[in-house]
Amino acid sequence: MDFSGIPRNEGEHDIPRSILAPMRIRRMSRMITVLAMALTTALAGAVESGAEESGPPDRQLLFYNHAYGVLDRETADAVEHSAYLRDFANFEVRTTTGAGGVTWTGRYLMGRETYFELFGVGDLPGRDGTLGTAGMGVSTENAGDLATVIERLRELGVTEPLELLQTRDFGDGVPVPWFDAVLTTDQYDKFGMWAMEYRPEYFADPRSKTEPASHPGDVGRERYLPDDYRDHLMRDVTGIHVAVTARDAANTVPLLRAGGFVVQSVPGGGVVALRGGTTIWLDAVPLDEVGLRRVDMSLNRPVSYRHEERIGRSTLVVGPGSRAVWAFGDPA
Template identity: 75%
Template sequence: MIMVIALALAGAVQGGSGTARAEEDGTATGRQLLFYNHAYGVLDRETADAIEHSSYLRDFAAFQVRTTTGAGGQTWTGRYLMGRETYLELFGVGDLPGKDGTLGATGMGVSTERAGDLPTVVERLRKAGITDPVEFRQTRDFGDGVPVPWFDAVFTTGEYDLFGTWGMEYRPEYFADPRGNTEPAAHPGDVGRERYLPDTYRDRLMRDVTGIRLAVTARDLASTVPLLKAGGFAVRSLPGGGVVANGGGTTIRFDSVPVEQVGLKQVEMSLNQPVSYRHVERIGHSALVVGPGSRAVWTFQEQDPPGTAGQGS
């Protein structure tokens, strides 16, 4: 789900108002309503192409390259690493329309697990001073020209630099469509991430995204913190203006940087089983380090020495 597509179709580029200060610590009262769902990053073309053609990633994760048609006929082609409840979506420069296709552009979706929780998030946002949150319904076209309701979304604002976060709740119509390849509900009102994603992760090494580090502008961070707090994340400020948000098994770190330094920096992943070795897979200008143990760390925007790209160790 791409930020510019949703906001343009919502007709709300002027956005909401009353964002909270990013350095304020704490969380909203009550149970956690939103959980890390997925994030995307726009990488340099060499790295994006190396990811797309990496044979290692196809063994490491439930990996796919997919073109999706959303509301208004907008399409995007992403490279996906799918876990049990979470996933990662990667693009190259120019793969997305407008400024969303700029090197370093990023976005993140945080989603509900129970039907009806998103309106509670919206209510919390209004109480926190977000007087005009942007609400939007995304659809998906499976190829027959008939859009299927996919999920409802909320943004704190329609104005952003190169990063945006949205809260989301999957629609029952999507779960009812067999082309979505979703699972049966585990309990009444189940709209959770595990139900949405297929179980193909079981045959691979990667299990889930447990940590993500993003460099964003101060304005984009200030628009993000109220949504995380409304969703129940515990938000802690860092020296230099960044924050760390914890909740639901995923740690999200934001570094506050000038716009020319923004981008996806690092992703931490859990594994389905521990490994006894340490493997380094260089993929374009990035390095994926797997093991030892039950953890993998993928660092982006790392320049490789000549002749080493794509070599494992």
């Protein structure tokens, strides 16, 4: 996870301290409540009428980068100690130090361009470590595109988006600029999405172990992730399904649209975002039903068999063919 958490005021989440407190905050949104209410109303109307909300018609600026979810302790421990996952994917358990010395330990499954990370209850501080908490980062492939995303957000009514800088400490106590980020709001229930653009200082640091640029302005996901995925079955995340509150879904829509995703309403509430190689599905549910539901993955090569691996309270199904599906079920 690139953003970890802190204890909250009762009844509401703010942005985690690892994002907000140690970072350089350029602008604070003063229209959070109005925006959330307006977008929730718009989404509800779209669901009832079957209308579609689409992103801008020009090129895609944002792409799924990674997502995280907080699982029950049994499942998180089973993930951490699974021998199968170490064979299936480029898998590691890693502790990261971010801005302000905040650390988090995640279970990572990394592909060619995309990845996801899993936590157990209590792995993150405060309410961010509670069952069902989740988040997602969408990122640019070309330097400067995040600025265009911010312009689009303002055109969509997010007049003062929240802009942040995340850093990373490689162990010497000297923070290195990692990526710039932007959010539509600094408040959420259990799910938040941010747009991000990797910094050239991070790529230039040999400790980042990143690849050379393939073209001028390359800040892409493939450059950021290692090529160890080639030695495993998992190639990339092709779909991510998260159950979130209506407010969290509403706060996410402008960022998806600004990034070029085609955003459609879905029966029962929530949205599905298309384009960019990874389908993002957000169900709108009550607060006590939120959580990571499913991850769809492509494989490096097709398999002729169907393998079902029970991991804690989750089930990973691999094959037949060139895909795998990991279902996490209800968070309760």
